[in-house]
């Protein structure tokens with residue numbers, strides 16, 4: 550085939566809430582789909598899940614708990630990033646979160662509809678991400694997120710979630726969302742979906758796994774998130790691994 554005649558279609562599937570939820574953990578981490586594992590820091594399983602993922606060849610991200618507009622505090626787990634923190638406190642928590650999740654190459658937000666709109670907080674996260682050479686995925690919990698603007702200011706690679714896979718917990722719905730990811734990837738060349746382990750983990754893993762034939766037929770490759778970054782970004786942004 551001549552170069553440039555075929556398009557290189559790539560999609561990433563980030564699975565959130567490792568470290569927290571149990572359902573689907575083994576299905577994904579012992580499975581064959583090259584998902585990217587977003588691991589919550591500060592839980593008894595954070596380190597174990599990050600190491601397990603890495604050992605089996607999965608890319609790891611920090612799933613940073615951030616304050617939402619609505620919802621229970623308990624959904625955030627320990628040491629979340631809340632808007633009442635000083636910049637110094639926020640920075641320290643982000644650094645600790647990254648230390649807590651070995652092998653992380655990027656970070657995304659868990660919840661955070663309130664905190665992602667807060668410039669002071671987002672600035673600290675982006676600064677630490679730059680120092681630690683992490684990319685950022687905006688999970689897309691608020692349309693007024695400050696991540697795009699501030700990541701651009703600091704030259705930190707930022708991608709945005711296109712599709713949620715399991716906002717309705719059924720395998721049929723996950724498959725429908727996977728089909729949306731495929732169409733979007735065909736239109737734009739790349740796409741990012743987010744699913745979860747935990748309550749919906751088993752249906753999410755089943756839906757993802759049972760969509761792989763469709764992706765193969767459409768010639769769409771599932772890749773770790775870092776492979777969605779432009780070559781230039783990738784080269785400029787060297788990871789210590």
Ligand SMILES: [Zn+2]
Nearest residue numbers: 565566659660
């Ligand atoms: Zn989450």
